Amino acid sequence: MARTRPLKVALLGCGVVGSQVARLMTTHAGDLAARIGAPVELAGIAVRRPGKVRDEVPPGLVTTDAAGLVARGDIDVVLELIGGIEPARTLINSAFEHGASVVTANKALLAQDGPALYAAAEKHAADLYFEASVAGAIPLLRPLRESLAGDKVNRVLGIVNGTTNFILDRMESTGASYGEALAEASALGYAEADPTADVEGFDAAAKAAILAGIAFHTRVGLDDVHREGITEITAADVASARQMGCTVKLLAICERAEDGRSVTARVHPAMIPDRHPLAGVREAYNAVFVEAEAAGRLMFYGPGAGGVPTASAVLGDLVAACRNKLGGGVGPGESAYARLPVSPMGEVVTRYHISLDVADKPGVLAQCAMVFADHGVSIDTVRQTGKDGEAKLVVVTHRASDAALGATVESLRRLDTVHGVASTMRVEGE
Template structure:
């Protein structure tokens, strides 16, 4: 086998291969031998690894005759895409943790695996060590998945957890996450939702057998989450979590395939009674709702060298077994071809906190705007604040476009001093 990349994850893969070589050989039915490791720099110290394994010629490594499979952990789009395609063209199976590439151009990789009869496994690309993708691809292949809902980014979960449990501000919680190694020096991919959106695209593709890319995912990060949002959630006995949501939207005529799929990532309030509310610190958890299996929850460490390497080793054993047995794993299919619906057509709920003038008729005026946009109000609470008042409105489910238009209209009203908080509400029927 060949390894592309030897950073935190790659080094862990090498360590596990070395320490568990006898067990892995017994499980596979043949020894797993590392033929070479492609790196950018040969002069970097890598303790405990034979320097003779390193090469900067990744292209030659992935096509060598003594290489049966390739593990890619360099990340990014290029040269990872080209190297994986070259490997598969040469008949090598590929294991990757590259969520960004799978979310942007997974279709090309899956097509190459089909064309050249190789395996493409990628369990480590979503939720670290949590066995999630294989159950979707294999265990639930005979079922009808309706919804996937979860926390798939440990950095943002840690930040929001600190804001909820310790009253920390966003910047303070982010700095702490960086000091603990949960967040990168440049945390943009995490806090702006790009990482979670890539994972949501991969999950939706598997769950609904439909081509979904990161560009199809509605994405909002947590940088705008305020203390007022967190306090409002507490008053509702809820917490704020960055959620990845993939769901099949039912067809009006009841067709089993559905009208399309909705894939989105955004911060939302969920009740403290919901299992996802208890997911603390940098952990991940994902709910899968299927027609026959019901609700399934997957929970565990979602990032880090050791958890990610564990998922890679699981794929490695599976692919190696296929090679020894002369077989091939499941081939990715997107036969459903369901359209990805725009966010405006997604049905959701809103929590809206308004600072308004404290005078008669205010509540009626606000309620009239909701009614004008055909948004039903589920609950309302008003509290006097001197000459002003705080008004909290929680809606019933409605198209997101109608809810958004309602909020924009409220901002224009003279009686509304400020729209202090707007957040979606999930986890309730």
């Protein structure tokens, strides 16, 4: 190799993912050097607790001074794996200012401050790579940014959170309640001690913002993404979906309007037909279904989290950033030329599954059907069961706007014969 000085890499964070990145950089050093065209050297590893035993890490590389590490001036690439907004944002900006490119897995920061980070990278002629921020090891963002750069993506539909997929899979396969399935996910290490980011949809919403921005060449922020979690999903919802030949999944859906003039991004539970490829995604796996004008339907599937799988995505970005350093160029930056408006959730059009607790007496069905008709929501199927003066009415609609469906549900709640709206769920993937 003609280059004598190795490319120097600073690693910020040495947790589940960071420790595996350090290990793989050491054990695969020869292969990485051959693929890049120059050796790669870990120049320092910034951690919060230096006394923690880390078998994969040479102790002489560990420091608590992350700011000093990224500001050294001789670092070629910074790997940011600490997560959160601060100090990650400050450290990434400092890395750019001191001549380093950045590889990050920080979905929350990208969803909140992506445009500013892109601008900082461009200003300093540096790379910003983040394949590991969405769907772990699955090669997804690079195909969207590069392989499909000549195509028009119309829809991205995916399972991008392994914890919620595990919980919903257990509810379906074993009949467990939400609480029981969450407890199992926690015991197996799939759920954090505080699972809020996963089960309330925050994690998936950040990923949806990233996916929508890349797919539609439009800036989409976290506040643009409609978000609902899975905490209200019941065993009855799962059973009802099964009766329809469907399964319940937490989906991230990014789509272009039919007229092509706007986009939407949303995260919520939905029923999808068992015949859809996403219905068969089990355990904590992720899968993303991309619909493009010329390429057609593409599916990306694999482990969406975990130390080793995510480290694989980080190292792929590291190789790309190092190659660009050697070649004196940079990879793709932000592509937001389309500037499409993000439509509110009320304008989204889909089908719905509504479960109502009603009085079991003549005329109730006709009364409810009139409410649907008054709001312009067409009914596809109705199923009613009754016992001891109470009945369960399950209605599946044709396609309608979210605003129309919301108004319909509010009117139903005001009927004396409707004792409660047990659940409302969208039906997707048809």
